[in-house]
Amino acid sequence: MTKPQLQEFRKRLLEERNKFAGELKTIARKSSKNPRDSSGDLSAYTVHMADMSADTYEREMDVNIASSEQKVLYQIDEALKRLEEDAYGTCQQCNKPVSLSRLKAVPYTELCIQCQRTKEHKK
Numbered sequence: 001m002t003k004p005q006l007q008e009f010r011k012r013l014l015e016e017r018n019k020f021a022g023e024l025k026t027i028a029r030k031s032s033k034n035p036r037d038s039s040g041d042l043s044a045y046t047v048h049m050a051d052m053s054a055d056t057y058e059r060e061m062d063v064n065i066a067s068s069e070q071k072v073l074y075q076i077d078e079a080l081k082r083l084e085e086d087a088y089g090t091c092q093q094c095n096k097p098v099s100l101s102r103l104k105a106v107p108y109t110e111l112c113i114q115c116q117r118t119k120e121h122k123k
Contacts, residue, residue, distance in 0.1 A: 024069050075110070082110075091112040093111055098112045
């Protein structure tokens with residue numbers, strides 16, 4: 001892989017990292033509000049059980065999304081580390097080069113398409 005290609009992938013990885021980190025901050029900010037504040041309800045009445053259920057569901061969804069985004073952040077950090085170690089673009093399982101088209105689609109991938117397929121079929 002050429003030096004300009006590596007620089008472009010580093011730039012893309014950093015952009016992806018900033019995007020996911022921003023989304024995690026948004027979810028954290030949203031989750032830290034109490035249900036009454038986030039709904040805009042300022043009345044003295046208690047929150048209806050259905051509203052509480054919907055809020056709980058939303059919070060669980062936010063936690064699941066945050067967990068997935070945290071995993072992607074970890075993968076991005078690992079890809080950046082591989083860039084520093086001159087191992088970027090090499091499959092971490094079979095040590096063959098990962099195709100440029102795959103890296104363009106998923107710049108933080110650690111597996112070539114064949115190893116990824118094998119991994120998914122084992123599940």
